[in-house]
Amino acid sequence: MADILPWQSGLWQLLAGREQHAHAYLLHGPAGIGKRALAEQLMALLLCRQPSLAGACGDCRSCQLLAAQTHPDHYILEPEEADKAIRVDQVRQLVSFVTQTAQLGGRKVVLLEPAEAMNLNAANALLKSLEEPAGDTVLLLISHQPSRLLPTIRSRCVQQACPLPAREQSLDWIAQQLPELPSEQREELLTLAAGSPLAACRLHELGVLEMRAQVVEGIKKLLKQQQSPSQLAEAWNPLSLILLFDWFCEWAHLILRYQMSGDEQGLGAADMAKVIQYLAQKTTPAKLLALQDWLLAHRQKVLGKANLNRVLLLEALLVQWANLPGAR
The missing domain is CATH 1.10.8 (Helicase, Ruva Protein; domain 3)
Incomplete structure (x- = not known):
């Protein structure tokens, strides 16, 4: 079994040392800090027949079944496809599992990630099981954006913030x-x-540094009128929409902040620093605020898995970006 990540050691001692466990935990924090690894360690501990503060023993029958992914009393619920919603019929299958008796006579443990991927019907279908899970069942919910969860989901869990190292x-x-x-x-x-x-x-595995260089170069050509919004939108069609919107939201924020403070230490990553300065000098706060509102609204649609025409969406974004420089 993998070791506890260094920045999780204090939290692990807190969780592993509990004499009685809650029926539902909500492990929340930024994406990419190891919440899934922590939840899997906790699942193994809860199912183990000889657990200790160090974690699951790794030797008992329960640990061996879990390592082979054949443990009958554990259940993992995720979107069926990346970046898709968790549907109500998936949650109904989970509820059916929760109502069953544990086949090995111990606990049943459910791991659900990301909790905010549940659509409204799916979240409502889970409420009863969260409030009164059958038998000795523990539900481990992982959330990167707990504010997107229904208050009724959050209130039924012990909420545990996970540390950013x-x-x-x-x-x-x-x-x-x-x-x-x-x-x-x-x-x-x-x-x-x-x-x-x-x-x-993960960004390294996805080649994000190369993607970022492509996007920054495209923005510079757009502002120099060497490339049109439609050309760039077609070229960027294979890129991650959420990454693009994250970057543009950040850049709009940095431009506004620089206009207000003039602080050259707050220009963000070096690859866009000169562009941020240029646009701060050439555009108005009113234009930026309007663009920021548009970006945030459409980023929410992307996060919500709305059925969007990617090329038209990117072209609309780039037209607004190209129009930032102008009369002040």
Whole structure:
């Protein structure tokens, strides 16, 4: 079994040391800090026949079945496809599992990630099981955005915030995972991942540094009128929409902040610093606020898995971005 991540040791001692466990936990915090790994450790501990503060024993029949992914009393619920919603029929299957008797005579444990992926009907279908799960059942819900959960879901769980590691601790851990990567690239990945080390490693696997370079170069060409919004939208069609919207939301915020403070230390990543300064000097706060409202509204649609025409959405974004410089 994997070791507890260094920044989770204090929280692990707190959870593993409990004499009685809640029937439902909500483990929440930024994406990419290891909440899933923590939940899997806790699931193993709760199912183990000889647990200790160090975790599951790894030797008992329950641990061996769990390691083989054949334990009859554990259940993992995720979206059937990446970035899709968890549907009500999936939750009904989970509820059926919860009402059954544990086949090994111990606990049943459910792991659900991400909880905010449940649509409204799915979330409502889970409420009864969260309030009064049958038998000795523990539900472990993982959320990257707990504000998107129904209050009735949150109120039925013990809410446990998971820690974001210190930057140096994150960089040390990333260096162990990606020793071949230059230190400046590890720094850049961690910045792009908003300080979440596991997310930084995933961004590396996805080639996000190359994607970011493509986007920044495209923005510069757009502002120089060397490329049109429609051309860029077509070129960016394969890229992650949520990453693009995250970046543009951040850049709009940085421009506004620079207009208000003039602080050159607050320009964000170096690749866009000069663009941020240029646009801050060439546009008005009113234009930026209107763009920011549009970005946030459409980012929410992307997060909500709305059926959007990607190319038209990107073109609309780029037209507004190209129109930022103008009469003040």
